[in-house]
Structure formats: C-alpha cells, structure tokens
Amino acid sequence: MKIIVHRGAQEIGGNCIELRSGKSRILLDYGAPLPKTDPVTHKSAAVTPEAAILDIPGLYGPSPNPILALIISHTHASHYGALLAKPINPGIKVYMSEIMEDVVRITTKMPRDGKKLPVGINYFRRGHKFILGRFVITPFLMDHTAAESFAFLVESEGKRVLYTGDFRDHGNKANAFKQFLANDMGPIDALITEGSQADVEKGPSEIDVMAEIEANLEDRRGALYVMCAGQNINLLASLAFLAKNTRRYLVVDGYTALLLERVKALAQKHGVDLKIPSLETEYLRIIRNNATQRIYQLTEYTETFSRMRPKMYGWDWLRDNLARCIIPVRANSQLWVEEQIQDFRHGAFLYSDWEKYTDEDGMQETLEWFKGKGLLAVPMPSTGHAYFSAIRKLVENKRPRYIVPVNTAHPDKFTAAFGKRVRLLKNGEEFYLD
Numbered sequence: 274m275k276i277i278v279h280r281g282a283q284e285i286g287g288n289c290i291e292l293r294s295g296k297s298r299i300l301l302d303y304g305a306p307l308p309k310t311d312p313v314t315h316k317s318a319a320v321t322p323e324a325a326i327l328d329i330p331g332l333y334g335p336s337p338n339p340i341l342a343l344i345i346s347h348t349h350a351s352h353y354g355a356l357l358a359k360p361i362n363p364g365i366k367v368y369m370s371e372i373m374e375d376v377v378r379i380t381t382k383m384p385r386d387g388k389k390l391p392v393g394i395n396y397f398r399r400g401h402k403f404i405l406g407r408f409v410i411t412p413f414l415m416d417h418t419a420a421e422s423f424a425f426l427v428e429s430e431g432k433r434v435l436y437t438g439d440f441r442d443h444g445n446k447a448n449a450f451k452q453f454l455a456n457d458m459g460p461i462d463a464l465i466t467e468g469s470q471a472d473v474e475k476g477p478s479e480i481d482v483m484a485e486i487e488a489n490l491e492d493r494r495g496a497l498y499v500m501c502a503g504q505n506i507n508l509l510a511s512l513a514f515l516a517k518n519t520r521r522y523l524v525v526d527g528y529t530a531l532l533l534e535r536v537k538a539l540a541q542k543h544g545v546d547l548k549i550p551s552l553e554t555e556y557l558r559i560i561r562n563n564a565t566q567r568i569y570q571l572t573e574y575t576e577t578f579s580r581m582r583p584k585m586y587g588w589d590w591l592r593d594n595l596a597r598c599i600i601p602v603r604a605n606s607q608l609w610v611e612e613q614i615q616d617f618r619h620g621a622f623l624y625s626d627w628e629k630y631t632d633e634d635g636m637q638e639t640l641e642w643f644k645g646k647g648l649l650a651v652p653m654p655s656t657g658h659a660y661f662s663a664i665r666k667l668v669e670n671k672r673p674r675y676i677v678p679v680n681t682a683h684p685d686k687f688t689a690a691f692g693k694r695v696r697l698l699k700n701g702e703e704f705y706l707d
C-alpha cells in the first residue's frame with residue numbers, strides 16, 4: 274500500500290491523503306487551505322477556488338487508474354471545502370455520514386456561502402465496514418468540534434492504515450475516543466494523525482472550562498457572547514447546560530436551531546438520543562436575524578420552521594433580557610450585533626485564540642471587533658484538537674510501525690517523542706508501506 278499526502282503534510286488545513294493498493298485509489302478528505310490573515314490589518318482573505326484545487330490525476334479528468342472514492346472525515350472546510358470549489362470527476366463516489374451531508378447542504382444554502390455539494394452522496398456509518406476496490410474501510414466516531422467526525426481504518430494487502438481525521442480526548446464526546454482506543458484493530462502499520470495542537474502537552478477539558486465560566490458568571494449582570502461555530506454541536510450542548518445552571522437563555526439563530534434539530538432527528542433515526550439542545554429546550558430562544566429569515570425561505574424545512582416560531586423573539590426582547598442571555602456568535606456575527614445591541618456593559622466575551630485556525634472567512638475581524646467592545650475577555654484554552662498527551666495515548670495504544678503527522682506546524686514534537694517511527698512526508702511524496 275502507498276500513502277501520498279497531497280496537502281496537509283507540511284501545513285495545517287487543506288488535508289488530502291491518497292491511498293493506493295495495486296490499481297485501487299481512494300482519497301481521504303479534500304479540504305480547502307485555511308484563509309490567510311494579514312498580520313497588520315488582521316483582515317482575512319477568502320480562499321479562492323483556484324487555491325483550493327489540487328492537480329491529482331483522475332480527480333477532474335480521466336486517468337488509467339481512476340480514483341474510486343473520496344471519503345470525508347468531517348465537515349470543517351479544511352477537510353472538505355475543496356470538494357465545493359469545482360465539480361470533481363463524477364465517477365468518484367463521495368462518502369460522508371448522513372448527518373454530515375445534511376450539515377453541508379444547510380450551510381451551503383446560507384447567503385454567505387452559495388456553494389454546491391454534488392448530488393448522490395454515499396453514506397457510511399460508524400463501525401460499519403465498506404469495501405472499495407481492494408480496500409476495506411471502517412469509520413470510527415471521534416471527539417471533535419464538528420457535528421460528527423470520524424477516523425478511518427483502511428485495510429488492504431494485509432496492511433492497516435489508521436487515519437485520525439481531527440480529534441481530541443477532552444470534549445463532550447470523550448467516550449468516543451475511549452471506545453476508539455478500546456477497539457482491537459489488529460497491528461497498525463501506519464498511523465496518520467493530526468497534530469494541530471501538538472505544541473500543547475496537556476490542557477483543561479471542556480468540562481473544566483465550563484465549570485470555571487459558570488463560577489465567573491454567577492454575579493455578572495451582562496450578556497455572555499461565546500465564539501462558537503454553528504455546527505459546534507458539542508459546545509452548544511455545553512452552553513445549554515451553562516444556561517440551565519445559571520438560569521439564563523441560550524439565544525441562537527434559525528440556522529443553528531435547524532442544525533440542532535436535524536442532527537438530533539438523524540441520530541434518533543439510528544437509535545441514538547443525543548443530549549443536545551433542541552426546540553423542546555425550555556430556555557432556548559431564537560432571534561429573528563438574517564440567518565433566521567434565510568431558513569424561512571428554505572421550503573424544504575417549512576415544517577421545522579413552523580416548530581421554531583413559538584421560540585422566536587425580536588430585538589426588543591433581546592435588549593430587555595440581555596443580562597440573562599448566552600449568545601453564541603460566529604464569523605461575521607458582529608454585523609447584526611452592531612446594528613441591534615448598544616449596551617455592552619457588564620458583558621463578557623468567551624473565545625479561543627485557536628479560532629485563528631478556523632476556516633470561516635472573516636473570523637479574525639469578528640474576534641477583533643468583540644475584543645474591542647470593552648467586554649470582559651475570557652480566553653478559552655480548550656479547543657477542538659488533541660493535546661499532545663492524547664496523541665501519546667493513541668500511539669501507546671495502537672503501537673503503529675510508522676507515524677505520519679499531518680495538519681501540524683510542530684513535526685519536531687513528533688520526532689522528539691516517537692523517534693524513527695515518524696515519517697515526515699512532503700506534500701505529494703510517495704510513501705511505500707513495505
């Protein structure tokens with residue numbers, strides 16, 4: 274089996290990994306590079322489609338050995354965004370989970386997006402093996418900040434390659450990582466692991482962080498703004514608990530409310546009852562901003578929208594109840610906050626500086642805007658990625674013959690910890706697994 278990291282071997286973001294066995298070829302992820310931020314103006318430049326596209330034989334044109342499939346680990350643009358940049362060869366099957374497809378379809382219908390996902394997505398399910406040419410692939414659920422995120426075990430020619438996608442062991446789905454370790458996959462020949470946060474040996478868990486925020490919130494009389502991507506379902510769940518414990522409202526828009534409803538309903542379809550906020554959550558409120566208006570226009574979600582109506586509140590309600598609101602914000606949210614809210618006294622802004630690794634255009638401007646509002650700034654250390662201690666646990670548990678770091682600015686950390694087993698590849702370099 275051969276491993277070629279087309280992108281992501283030497284940078285964070287834009288992942289694309291090819292596996293070859295005989296004439297069979299598959300791709301794992303096809304991400305867009307992260308937007309570049311100007312260090313002086315802090316303005317981030319959107320990634321052009323041209324910058325996202327990779328020149329891989331068979332990806333757009335014909336090839337004697339066609340690519341059988343593109344398998345997406347999760348719906349952060351740095352892992353699937355390039356798929357939307359230009360239609361790929363229609364002979365390539367695209368694989369996602371059903372929840373992932375829904376999240377992308379809803380997101381691409383929002384006004385700032387306007388991209389298109391190909392039709393005919395194939396679904397995989399956690400723990401269910403599927404076969405593509407000479408490959409047998411098993412998806413494993415991971416703990417990460419996307420609505421759902423997967424690792425893949427890929428078997429062929431008696432060899433096993435394990436690709437982590439993005440993961441952590443300190444979030445709401447920490448159990449998923451425990452199960453991943455507990456699963457006996459047999460000897461692993463190569464572990465392709467992310468290392469976005471490899472420079473941090475150990476940090477607090479999301480539960481620790483939330484407990485600290487709760488203690489801080491007790492006698493604050495202002496709104497809490499929290500930087501939280503719409504599809505960070507795990508953080509939304511944590512914020513819902515925080516709202517309940519501190520007798521506050523969790524204020525979302527129609528886009529986030531729709532994602533929560535869809536994710537919950539699709540999980541229920543497979544017999545899983547997710548502990549996430551929904552339209553039944555008593556203290557959930559939906560604000561009537563542009564994103565909510567946009568959801569109203571999506572005729573395929575009319576039924577969900579009608580169930581959202583009793584939860585919808587206008588700007589006067591928000592201004593009157595500001596002191597009791599927890600408001601998740603994301604890139605460009607300052608556009609509506611600025612227009613509707615004038616009083617920022619006693620408020621707090623919770624964010625993580627790791628957001629600079631976000632793939633959302635405009636995130637840097639949004640961070641700067643909220644930081645400039647005189648709110649109490651509460652940096653959040655916990656992020657969506659593994660601390661190095663989690664990577665150590667993974668290596669100790671799976672005992673791979675080779676370790677291929679991707680998505681990292683700290684390859685040296687890997688060589689220092691794991692020595693000769695580490696293969697630092699260059700983008701496009703072929704690694705033959707003997």
Ligand SMILES: [Zn+2]
Binds near residue numbers: 352417418419439657
């Ligand atoms: Zn991710």
